[in-house]
Amino acid sequence: MARVVVVGGGYAGLASSVRLAKLGHDVTLLERSPTLGGALGRVEADGFAWDAGPTWTTLPAVVRDLFRKSGRPVERELDLVPLDVVREHRFADGTRVTVPATRAAQVAAFDELGPGLGRRWVDHVASYTDTWETLRREYLEVPWEAAAPSRPLAALLGSRETLHRRLRKVFRDERLALVAGHPAVAEGHDLRNVPAWAGVTAYVEQRFGAWTVEGGMARLADALADRLGTRGVTVRTGTTARDLVVREGRVVAVDLGGDQVDADVVVVAVDPRLLPTLARHVERTMPAIPPVVAHLGLEGEVPHLPHEVVLHGDPLLVVRTGGRAPDGASAWTVHGRGRLAEDMLRALARQGLDVRAGMVTRVDRSPRDLVDAWNGSPLGVLWQGRATVRQRLGPTTPVAGVFAAGAHATPGAGLPYVGLSAALVAQAVGPA
Structure with a gap:
């Protein structure tokens, strides 16, 4: 049985922890924030709730495999729908598909x-x-x-x-x-x-379709957090990993700044640039910057839209409609990229979706807000040409005993690939 320390309590950290615990390892999960889930969390205000990050996924087999390999099948925990x-695309010439x-x-x-x-x-x-x-x-x-x-x-x-x-x-x-x-x-x-x-x-x-979780994607993180207890994982929230402790070329602990957690294996499920020992191995990479986000609580009649609508132009606007709202209300999330020289709701109105009169609550989050909240970009590594794929770490790293999972690791960002990164780490570490 190896002493495994997982750094980061987002989707990658949760998935890595439950997989490795099921393989018989003694797993400790460290998370800087007071709660688990990272970008796979929720935002709540005034009776409204929105998925903080992804609202749907592809490759549902990745989720099914994760739950099956860590205990109970997903169907006993969640409804994958x-x-x-x-998505719907609307173009500048007025056409749409x-x-x-x-x-x-x-x-x-x-x-x-x-x-x-x-x-x-x-x-x-x-x-x-x-x-x-x-x-x-x-x-x-x-x-x-x-x-x-x-x-x-x-x-x-x-x-x-x-x-x-x-x-x-x-x-x-x-x-x-x-x-x-x-x-x-x-x-x-x-x-x-x-x-x-x-x-x-x-x-x-096209081949595997789009899937969501009944009640919001944050329920996926909730179910995995519950499974940590089932699998006997030790969880330490409010705990920041400062660096890795390496002796004779192999990791032996995680440095917490004045304290440390001994480890035979460390899974880094955060941006590796946050840990000086790994930072030099990824110094050529840059993070992909998140969009500007506005979570909206709306009352009254609002346009009926699919779960995701893309409004092409500059700025590029993406509207997601699947949040939870009180009876008679709606919860939207709007993402913006490009020349955001005006308020996003005004830009949305110019595109024919004017919901300003019905807005009763609003939560704005800048790219910096998101990066600070999640201790890094949930979108992983910025593409800078074909060499980028080799500059990401994972599942192994140049440091013996250290593995990498998550959006910044192989095979990249997005819920399906982050889930696969945890599966790759579990394969590389192997059973106890």
């Missing part, structure tokens, strides 16, 4: 934008079939060695083609390029710096 629509979660429905939806666009869209999505299979087999489901990837994976990750170039080559219609590039843009990336293979997100969304 499929969404019929991935609602993107369903199935191939046939996507053909019909894009054909409404213009004849033949449905076929062009699904052909683009299908072009990522081999990409997905290579990533799944060689990168997502097994720990990888950056210094010695398989030949197919090396060819894929080494490609110089950017997502910007591919989309401009494939789509003559700018609207389709905006739809395909949106997931990366929404996370703060410049498509000229994003590898073309990262566009596999469109394939994942």
Whole structure:
């Protein structure tokens, strides 16, 4: 039985802790904040509640595997609910497309934008079939060695083609390029710096659909926090890890600044740049900056929208409608990126969604607020070209006994990939 210390109580830390505890290890979880969950938490005010970060996910099998490998099946804890629509996109020319979660429905939806666009869209999505299979087999489901990837994976990750170039080559219609590039843009990336293979997100969304948790995604964190107790994990909130203690090249403890927690294994589920021992190994990376966020409590009649609507332009606005509200009210969250020279609600009104008269409460959070609250960016590492994938740590690190999980680690940001990062760490550490 190894003494395992997990640094960070967000989704990656929770998932790593319960997996490793189920494998028989003695696990201690350290979290700087007074509560667990990180970006997978909730914001509450005046009877309204909003998911603080993600409101839905793809790859539901990742969540199912996590619960199955740590104890009880997810169906006994949570209701995973499929969404019929991935998101709706509205363009500057007044047109719009609602993107369903199935191939046939996507053909019909894009054909409404213009004849033949449905076929062009699904052909683009299908072009990522081999990409997905290579990533799944060689990168997502097994720990990888950056210094010695398989030949197919090396060819894929080494490609110089950017997502910007591919989309401009494939789509003559700018609207389709905006739809395909949106997931990366929404996370703060410049498509000229994003590898073309990262566009596999469109394939994942079509093949596996979009899913949410009944009652809000924060319930996923609640269920995992409860499982910590079931698995006997020691939880220390309000505890900041200052650095790692390394002797003869191997980790032996986590430094708390005047105190330390002995460890045979440490899982770093926060931005590794926060720990000086690891910071030098990721000095070439930069964090992806979160958006400006406004959580809105609305009364009266509001427009009926899908769970997520993207308003393309500058600024780029994303409206999420799935918050909890008192009877007769609605809870929205608005994300903003780009030239936010005016209040986001005014910018939203210019796009035809004026809810200012019905607003009864509002919680604003700047990118700095989010980074401070979560001890780092929940969007992980900024894409700065094809080399970025090798600059992320995880599941192993250059320090013996230290592993990395979370948005800043392999395989990257987003709930599915953060969940996979915890699974990779569990594989790399192995059973007690």
